[in-house]
Amino acid sequence: MSGYNFAYLDEQTKRTIRRALLKAIAIPGYQVPFASREMPMPYGWGTGGVQVSAACLTPDDTMKVIDQGADDTTNAVSIRKFFEKTAGVKVTERTSEATLIQTRHRIPEKDLNEDQVLVYQVPIPEPLRFLEPHETETRKMHALEEYGLMHVKLYEDIARNGHISTAYAYPVKVEGRYVMDPSPIPKFDNPKLESAAIQLFGAGREQRIYAIPPYTKVQSLDFEDYPFERMRAEQMCAMCGAEDTYLDEVIIDDEGGRMFVCSDTDYCGERRAAGHNGPLGAPVKEDAA
Amino acid sequence: MTPLLSVREVSRYYGNRIGCAGVSFDLYPGEVMGIVGESGSGKSTLLNCLAGHLAPDTGEVLFDTRVDGLKDTLTMSEPERRMLGRTDWAFVHQNPRDGLRMSVSAGGNVGERLMAVGARHYGSIRSQAVDWLGRVEIDEDRVDDRPSAFSGGMQQRLQIARNLVTGPRLVFMDEPTGGLDVSVQARLLDLLRGLVRQLGLSAIIVTHDLAVVRLLADRLMVMKSGHVVEAGLTDQVLDDPQHAYTQLLVSSVLQV
Numbered sequence: 180m181s182g183y184n185f186a187y188l189d190e191q192t193k194r195t196i197r198r199a200l201l202k203a204i205a206i207p208g209y210q211v212p213f214a215s216r217e218m219p220m221p222y223g224w225g226t227g228g229v230q231v232s233a234a235c236l237t238p239d240d241t242m243k244v245i246d247q248g249a250d251d252t253t254n255a256v257s258i259r260k261f262f263e264k265t266a267g268v269k270v271t272e273r274t275s276e277a278t279l280i281q282t283r284h285r286i287p288e289k290d291l292n293e294d295q296v297l298v299y300q301v302p303i304p305e306p307l308r309f310l311e312p313h314e315t316e317t318r319k320m321h322a323l324e325e326y327g328l329m330h331v332k333l334y335e336d337i338a339r340n341g342h343i344s345t346a347y348a349y350p351v352k353v354e355g356r357y358v359m360d361p362s363p364i365p366k367f368d369n370p371k372l373e374s375a376a377i378q379l380f381g382a383g384r385e386q387r388i389y390a391i392p393p394y395t396k397v398q399s400l401d402f403e404d405y406p407f408e409r410m411r412a413e414q415m416c417a418m419c420g421a422e423d424t425y426l427d428e429v430i431i432d433d434e435g436g437r438m439f440v441c442s443d444t445d446y447c448g449e450r451r452a453a454g455h456n457g458p459l460g461a462p463v464k465e466d467a468a
Numbered sequence: 469m470t471p472l473l474s475v476r477e478v479s480r481y482y483g484n485r486i487g488c489a490g491v492s493f494d495l496y497p498g499e500v501m502g503i504v505g506e507s508g509s510g511k512s513t514l515l516n517c518l519a520g521h522l523a524p525d526t527g528e529v530l531f532d533t534r535v536d537g538l539k540d541t542l543t544m545s546e547p548e549r550r551m552l553g554r555t556d557w558a559f560v561h562q563n564p565r566d567g568l569r570m571s572v573s574a575g576g577n578v579g580e581r582l583m584a585v586g587a588r589h590y591g592s593i594r595s596q597a598v599d600w601l602g603r604v605e606i607d608e609d610r611v612d613d614r615p616s617a618f619s620g621g622m623q624q625r626l627q628i629a630r631n632l633v634t635g636p637r638l639v640f641m642d643e644p645t646g647g648l649d650v651s652v653q654a655r656l657l658d659l660l661r662g663l664v665r666q667l668g669l670s671a672i673i674v675t676h677d678l679a680v681v682r683l684l685a686d687r688l689m690v691m692k693s694g695h696v697v698e699a700g701l702t703d704q705v706l707d708d709p710q711h712a713y714t715q716l717l718v719s720s721v722l723q724v
Contacts, residue, residue: 310569310572323546323547323550325550325584327554327581327583327584327586328580328583328584330583330588331569331572331576331579331580331583334575334576334579334583334590334593334594335572335573335576337590338573338575338576338594338611338612339573339612402588402589402590403588403589403590404589404590404591405590
């Protein structure tokens, strides 16, 4: 498309972001400040992730965008269209075909491989934000590895609810050093942070970039007597019958009726195409596609 | 006997104004030192310099560390100093809101220092927190309440529990009884005196209340305009004040 540089941002800006990305990968979990730009979408719509994606995209890339696991929600559709227009890259909804995946709040169910990059949209990069309001102090705590306060939050969870009730944005320690907020992914996804793919985190409003390089050790914080637990609804997907995926609860009428479906729409669709069927899923016809 | 804390010629200036100047003293293990003086006499400046919150312009503050013996806390690295601040040292603020996390439960407040030094077992953190709340006379069933639901006296006692849970050797107190009414003050002083004797703590207590030092302190320093004008055993200084300012101070105490 003429009138725009490739992937919207100018080359100098992309270079500054790449420099920040390199530093972030060199120091896993460390929040690197960067000069975040105004993007043609509001804060909270993934401006950080969009800038990181723009800096990473090449014309040969195939892009996938998901929002809460779904390819067809407003946020995902608008960002996908944005890059289709300004970068002219191929787009896909298939996890296995994508080389760059921008995500909000989920990690795809299918394991990623070494040729893929996962870009997260992050609202609040600082895991200690609501415990220690001073940014100067939290930076010092990161620098000196003083992370006792993070456990105070988990202590409070147990004291109030009898178990660690933090269900999303569950704090992790990366490579035994930095405590990191994995963006608001459900804690179900935390074990998947140890991945073969490069994982990049961009926070636009907060102007921070951080990263987890491939095969990096990522440990969810916990207590010895209250170990970290994955959490999912004890149901099977109503559409594809999967019993090991993260499920969304969907209200289907005003009489208390509800169903649970995979939040990863692509994964669910592929399973259905392969012949799996849940209690509420109509059988897929061979000629439907 | 090596002193626990050895202060040498500590001075702190605010531009041309004197905060405190040329203060030297030794504090021995198990000793409680009182610092008295009027507002603006440099008591709090001195205390903050000793506790590492303020950097003095000149002087040395030597602390008897567990590993290396006497060591200047001003030249040691920041991580080391902060480590001291949450293990061997404790700081009780005048206003409990400065020393507590108001949005975290009482148990969490006490447990924070334990978690800061690596405790990762919920059950043992909690039982230590309950134990310490008991020692400062807070009921066990208040362990999950936030400090904002506590009275001023309870908040101050909670702050003391939070500070003492890691077994510090030196406690800095900045007007620990300020802002409390007299009956609550008496109870807190009683508690403090018990804890100090029982645990063999060393403490430096800054106050303008002579009754507090009479009750708690072994030794006393009187400050005026940033300088120490008189020092000695508490009873000796209060019963037989030598400096004119100390005489004024002692005679200004209201007799009921």
